[in-house]
Amino acid sequence: MKNLLSIEALTAREISDIVELGISLRKNRAATPKVLNGQCWALIFNKSSTRTRVSFEVGIRELGGDVMFLSGAETQLGRGEPVKDTARVLGRMVHGAVIRTYAQADVEEFAKFSGLPTINALTDDEHPCQILADLQVMQEKLGGWKGRKVCFLGDGDCNVARSWMWAAARLGFELTVGAPKVFQPPADFMERLNAKNVSLSADPKQAVAGADVVYTDVWISMGKEKESARRLRLLKPWQINETLMKQARKNAIVMHCLPAYRGKEISSETLEKHADTIFSEAENRLHVQKAVIVWMLR
Numbered sequence: 446m447k448n449l450l451s452i453e454a455l456t457a458r459e460i461s462d463i464v465e466l467g468i469s470l471r472k473n474r475a476a477t478p479k480v481l482n483g484q485c486w487a488l489i490f491n492k493s494s495t496r497t498r499v500s501f502e503v504g505i506r507e508l509g510g511d512v513m514f515l516s517g518a519e520t521q522l523g524r525g526e527p528v529k530d531t532a533r534v535l536g537r538m539v540h541g542a543v544i545r546t547y548a549q550a551d552v553e554e555f556a557k558f559s560g561l562p563t564i565n566a567l568t569d570d571e572h573p574c575q576i577l578a579d580l581q582v583m584q585e586k587l588g589g590w591k592g593r594k595v596c597f598l599g600d601g602d603c604n605v606a607r608s609w610m611w612a613a614a615r616l617g618f619e620l621t622v623g624a625p626k627v628f629q630p631p632a633d634f635m636e637r638l639n640a641k642n643v644s645l646s647a648d649p650k651q652a653v654a655g656a657d658v659v660y661t662d663v664w665i666s667m668g669k670e671k672e673s674a675r676r677l678r679l680l681k682p683w684q685i686n687e688t689l690m691k692q693a694r695k696n697a698i699v700m701h702c703l704p705a706y707r708g709k710e711i712s713s714e715t716l717e718k719h720a721d722t723i724f725s726e727a728e729n730r731l732h733v734q735k736a737v738i739v740w741m742l743r
């Protein structure tokens with residue numbers, strides 16, 4: 446029994462195996478193995494979601510399981526019951542858990558005290574399922590990540606950016622995180638990452654130069670709403686648009702984890718031009734998360 450709590454905790458081999466399995470499940474959805482027969486999994490969400498919730502609800506059912514959605518605020522968690530007590534209760538009733546919340550420590554604690562296979566469906570620190578789906582798109586559209594340059598633009602210290610940095614650290618592709626200094630990851634994170642192939646840039650044009658993949662995420666992550674005005678002001682020069690894309694490789698692809706705010710982190714024109722790639726990322730959430738569950742139960 447395994448967990449998926451972060452990209453940081455995965456090896457290169459594990460990432461590749463999950464992505465390969467995701468690709469085969471996308472090619473033959475009808476051949477999904479029924480590894481969850483007789484099981485009921487809990488989805489515990491403390492933040493909004495469209496893609497993650499729907500893809501897990503559909504995916505778990507396709508794997509033969511049943512699924513229960515729990516809005517964290519409507520459980521006793523919302524009234525202060527400790528995570529470790531909730532975990533011990535659910536550990537005696539359900540067979541697996543998918544958790545979207547704020548603190549990474551809460552997901553780690555839940556996994557420890559529940560004894561359940563546990564998946565991080567987004568925390569403030571990481572969004573591992575998203576990056577696995579994105580790597581699947583890179584494999585499908587570009588034939589892989591070896592020798593490729595990825596550029597992440599925007600809030601360079603958000604969960605999606607951090608998961609990209611761990612993916613680059615594990616897989617060895619070149620990654621530039623382009624962000625104003627205040628939205629770059631702190632020195633202690635970069636030290637822990639310890640990856641020479643990951644660089645930081647405070648210049649949008651320089652960051653995008655020669656990129657095969659140009660990636661962005663919302664500028665105001667869930668939980669950061671109070672900083673909206675400051676973020677919109679400081680991140681304005683970091684929008685992905687057709688002018689900035691001139692710096693990238695000729696056939697560069699644009700990726701976005703969605704939801705997208707047109708006219709903010711990405712122009713409407715650029716989003717629509719790359720819609721096939723962007724909505725493939727969303728679709729791959731279904732396939733790669735099924736792959737994660739099959740891998741976890743091996």
Ligand code: CP
Nearest residue numbers: 494495496497702703
């Ligand atoms: N990309 C992503 O995780 O989307 P949701 O917030 O809609 O789940």
Ligand code: NVA
Nearest residue numbers: 603605662666667703
């Ligand atoms: N960084 C974003 C990702 C949304 C899928 C957030 O945490 O809100």
